[in-house]
Amino acid sequence: xxxxxxxxxxxxxxxxxxxxxxxxxxxxxxxxxxxxxxxxxxxxxxxxxxxxxxxxxxxxxxxxxxxxxxxxxxxxxxxxxxxxxxxxxxxxxxxxxxxxxxxxxxxxxxxxxxxxxxxxxxxxxxxxxxxxxxxxxxxxxxxxxxxxxxxxxxxxxxxxxxxxxxxxxxxxxxxxxxxxxxxxxxxxxxxxxxxxxxxxxxxxxxxxxxxxxxxxxxxxxxxxxxxxxxxxxxxxxxxxxxxxxxxxxxxxxxxxxxxxxxxxxxxxxxxxxxxxxxxxxxxxxxxxxxxxxxxxxxxxxxxxxxxxxxxxxxxxxxxxxxxxxxxxxxxxxxxxxxxxxxxxxxxxxxxxxxxxxxxxxxxxxxxxxxxxxxxxxxxxxxxxxxxxxxxxxxxxxxxxxxxxxxxxxxxxxxxxxxxxxxxxxxxx
Amino acid sequence: xxxxxxxxxxxxxxxxxxxxxxxxxxxxxxxxxxxxxxxxxxxxxxxxxxxxxxxxxxxxxxxxxxxxxxxxxxxxxxxxxxxxxxxxxxxxxxxxxxxxxxxxxxxxxxxxxxxxxxxxxxxxxxxxxxxxxxxxxxxxxxxxxxxxxxxxxxxxxxxxxxxxxxxxxxxxxxxxxxxxxxxxxxxxxxxxxxxxxxxxxxxxxxxxxxxxxxxxxxxxxxxxxxxxxxxxxxxxxxxxxxxxxxxxxxxxxxxxxxxxxxxxxxxxxxxxxxxxxxxxxxxxxxxxxxxxxxxxxxxxxxxxxxxxxxxxxxxxxxxxxxxxxxxxxxxxxxxxxxxxxxxxxxxxxxxxxxxxxxxxxxxxxxxxxxxxxxxxxxxxxxxxxxxxxxxxxxxxxxxxxxxxxxxxxxxxxxxxxxxxxxxxxxxx
Numbered sequence: 045x046x047x048x049x050x051x052x053x054x055x056x057x058x059x060x061x062x063x064x065x066x067x068x069x070x071x072x073x074x075x076x077x078x079x080x081x082x083x084x085x086x087x088x089x090x091x092x093x094x095x096x097x098x099x100x101x102x103x104x105x106x107x108x109x110x111x112x113x114x115x116x117x118x119x120x121x122x123x124x125x126x127x128x129x130x131x132x133x134x135x136x137x138x139x140x141x142x143x144x145x146x147x148x149x150x151x152x153x154x155x156x157x158x159x160x161x162x163x164x165x166x167x168x169x170x171x172x173x174x175x176x177x178x179x180x181x182x183x184x185x186x187x188x189x190x191x192x193x194x195x196x197x198x199x200x201x202x203x204x205x206x207x208x209x210x211x212x213x214x215x216x217x218x219x220x221x222x223x224x225x226x227x228x229x230x231x232x233x234x235x236x237x238x239x240x241x242x243x244x245x246x247x248x249x250x251x252x253x254x255x256x257x258x259x260x261x262x263x264x265x266x267x268x269x270x271x272x273x274x275x276x277x278x279x280x281x282x283x284x285x286x287x288x289x290x291x292x293x294x295x296x297x298x299x300x301x302x303x304x305x306x307x308x309x310x311x312x313x314x315x316x317x318x319x320x321x322x323x324x325x326x327x328x329x330x331x332x333x334x335x336x337x338x339x340x341x342x343x344x345x346x347x348x349x350x351x352x353x354x355x356x357x358x359x360x361x362x363x364x365x366x367x368x369x370x371x372x373x374x375x376x377x378x379x380x381x382x383x384x385x386x387x388x389x390x391x392x393x394x395x396x397x398x399x400x401x402x403x404x405x406x407x408x409x410x411x412x413x414x415x416x417x418x419x420x421x422x423x424x425x426x427x428x429x430x431x432x433x434x435x436x437x438x439x440x441x442x443x444x445x446x447x448x449x450x451x452x453x454x455x456x457x458x459x460x461x462x463x464x465x466x467x468x469x470x471x472x
Numbered sequence: 473x474x475x476x477x478x479x480x481x482x483x484x485x486x487x488x489x490x491x492x493x494x495x496x497x498x499x500x501x502x503x504x505x506x507x508x509x510x511x512x513x514x515x516x517x518x519x520x521x522x523x524x525x526x527x528x529x530x531x532x533x534x535x536x537x538x539x540x541x542x543x544x545x546x547x548x549x550x551x552x553x554x555x556x557x558x559x560x561x562x563x564x565x566x567x568x569x570x571x572x573x574x575x576x577x578x579x580x581x582x583x584x585x586x587x588x589x590x591x592x593x594x595x596x597x598x599x600x601x602x603x604x605x606x607x608x609x610x611x612x613x614x615x616x617x618x619x620x621x622x623x624x625x626x627x628x629x630x631x632x633x634x635x636x637x638x639x640x641x642x643x644x645x646x647x648x649x650x651x652x653x654x655x656x657x658x659x660x661x662x663x664x665x666x667x668x669x670x671x672x673x674x675x676x677x678x679x680x681x682x683x684x685x686x687x688x689x690x691x692x693x694x695x696x697x698x699x700x701x702x703x704x705x706x707x708x709x710x711x712x713x714x715x716x717x718x719x720x721x722x723x724x725x726x727x728x729x730x731x732x733x734x735x736x737x738x739x740x741x742x743x744x745x746x747x748x749x750x751x752x753x754x755x756x757x758x759x760x761x762x763x764x765x766x767x768x769x770x771x772x773x774x775x776x777x778x779x780x781x782x783x784x785x786x787x788x789x790x791x792x793x794x795x796x797x798x799x800x801x802x803x804x805x806x807x808x809x810x811x812x813x814x815x816x817x818x819x820x821x822x823x824x825x826x827x828x829x830x831x832x833x834x835x836x837x838x839x840x841x842x843x844x845x846x847x848x849x850x851x852x853x854x855x856x857x858x859x860x861x862x863x864x865x866x867x868x869x870x871x872x873x874x875x876x877x878x879x880x881x882x883x884x885x886x887x888x889x890x891x892x893x894x895x896x897x898x899x900x
Contacts (some may be wrong), residue, residue, distance in 0.1 A: 067715075116862045120873055122804065122823060123823060137864075140863075276855070335808060338809075364877040376550065381763060385769070435568075449547035450547045450793070
């Protein structure tokens with residue numbers, strides 16, 4: 045048996061084409077959308093109908109980059125740049141996840157917030173601690189959100205308390221964690237997660253490649269976020285032609301069988317662009333974090349012109365907000381400043397393009413996700429925008445713009461993932 | 473009889489010094505603060521006490537630049553630059569305020585939102601329509617917020633429907649409006665408001681100067697928001713040495729007896745800076761609007777180094793959000809990109825500096841406003857941040873940072889202006 049939702053639909057058919065349909069029926073069976081209909085076909089008259097009246101229904105949003113253990117301190121330390129911020133806030137905080145009680149409390153806060161947010165799919169960094177990472181996966185599984193979660197690898201250039209004792213130990217513990225988690229959940233799967241080149245020895249990277257290949261796993265990491273970081277990587281990997289090439293040399297930059305996503309990509313050079321494009325690697329564009337950490341602005345227009353896969357990330361807690369709606373407006377704003385201050389060659393993103401990035405752009409990392417087209421997995425948000433008052437009749441496209449710029453989590457009145465409505469009661 | 477508030481206090485003593493006092497008493501008599509006390513002096517034991525427990529109490533925030541008639545369409549047209557956006561959205565919308573019923577509905581929406589926001593003082597643009605502007609002033613007066621409201625002057629370079637028929641007609645209607653409104657309200661006063669040089673003839677500017685001088689009124693307008701606008705002004709005023717000088721030549725750039733505030737100041741040159749500084753003119757920094765309209769980034773650090781008065785503005789609907797807390801985090805973000813992309817000579821604003829700008833920085837435009845020091849008018853926000861959960865004990869300064877980055881209007885549980893608690897029931 046399926047379900048039917050009635051309301052006003054907006055989604056990106058392509059990056060240049062927003063489709064809006066007033067007062068229509070979304071028909072879903074199992075995990076999948078069967079179609080969008082102006083008149084409900086006889087065939088589906090028996091399906092239970094959720095009538096959302098004049099609400100907007102949009103695809104669920106995809107967060108391609110978020111750090112679960114950083115959520116509890118979001119908004120702090122924002123007067124620092126990346127490397128200082130990591131050492132002062134992030135690493136001390138992440139070291140606390142060795143205690144399962146602490147992780148239970150902090151990941152509870154994160155998961156509840158994610159449930160109430162606009163996100164339906166996420167690529168998530170945990171810490172290096174296996175029990176805490178498994179606990180996070182359990183909580184996420186219960187939340188109904190679909191996620192890929194990474195036990196983080198670090199065996200150099202970090203505080204002792206967060207350094208894995210050896211590359212081999214890291215390899216073995218990661219392998220054990222993968223075997224435990226790989227088939228344990230319906231919605232929650234492991235993803236290979238070297239933190240970034242500076243914290244991962246060559247041997248650890250080779251170990252991660254071995255695991256990636258053995259289990260056909262996706263990969264997530266960071267690329268070219270900050271000028272100092274890029275210089276550091278070129279010193280650490282003298283044989284690499286670029287930062288992306290450093291990952292590529294280890295076979296962790298767009299492997300067979302599963303996609304790779306790289307957060308930030310603020311300072312990619314031509315060689316990096318070429319590898320991103322050739323290998324189908326995803327850019328997780330995190331504009332708010334790039335501003336908060338004074339990193340700069342990623343050249344998203346350039347990536348789009350080159351046909352590089354691009355989606356959005358909140359990068360909490362470099363970003364302070366889980367909302368991918370906020371990431372959309374931040375992406376537009378950042379692209380305007382890129383155009384104004386860096387290069388008029390790259391015109392600003394339109395709001396519709398940013399909406400695409402947060403839905404289909406990132407959604408394709410998870411398969412057929414992010415659009416309301418037949419055969420796509422059905423992830424949706426129902427948004428009541430009646431409390432964003434106006435005096436003029438608005439088109440659906442205009443209402444969507446106001447939702448992106450002016451709404452918050454309280455406007456989301458229902459959330460569906462893979463065809464199932466999420467329970468929005470807090471998990472006890 | 474006075475009142476006493478109990479809670480955790482944060483305010484900027486100077487731009488470089490945040491004062492935080494845990495668990496203290498704010499004592500207020502009439503409009504004014506008598507002091508902040510760790511122990512309540514005997515003298516005030518009889519004053520009624522509002523115990524806000526573990527809440528934060530911060531000064532009310534000052535919005536130095538907001539367009540009331542644009543609130544109803546905030547979030548629309550953000551893919552345009554200033555001059556196109558004015559012609560496509562703003563001017564057609566503002567022309568509707570000739571109808572008092574429309575104004576009643578739209579200004580009702582604006583005033584209710586302002587009441588719920590963190591703003592306690594505001595410099596507000598209305599439209600050129602006198603009845604609608606008076607209606608807005610009545611609504612604002614009832615709201616309890618203290619504001620300066622401008623009937624806007626425009627007699628050239630705008631659609632016919634918004635063009636005052638002559639400079640003389642504009643002068644006369646503005647004079648009549650000033651006389652009607654000047655002593656009518658306790659909290660709401662007129663401010664001389666030429667929209668900006670491009671829409672005001674020399675004769676209109678001279679008329680405004682006459683009114684400014686006759687009634688000792690403050691002045692608000694726009695300065696150097698956009699590159700095309702700056703070029704246009706230099707063509708329109710060939711005898712002026714700079715955009716600021718064009719206002720100065722009319723005597724409307726920091727007059728005796730009342731202050732002037734200029735929104736934006738993104739592209740000021742040395743001559744502009746000199747006049748801003750010399751005349752004590754306020755910069756209303758509106759970072760979100762400057763990003764949304766792809767204008768650029770104002771050099772706030774430069775203004776601070778030169779001792780130029782600076783506060784924050786929401787610039788709704790160039791900005792989409794009334795929140796001056798949001799303006800603080802946007803100001804910090806914009807200054808980071810200024811430092812990274814334009815000039816490393818000007819270090820980013822710290823969050824505490826941005827907090828100063830949104831409280832004392834803008835507050836001084838209204839007199840002794842924006843700090844919790846004896847003799848200051850008592851404007852305050854009581855903020856319950858317990859629903860921004862964390863796992864670690866936080867200092868008051870850290871809690872304030874999270875309020876700035878992560879709170880929304882729903883966290884404001886009480887608002888005081890000039891010693892009175894605002895009623896937060898909607899106006900019927």
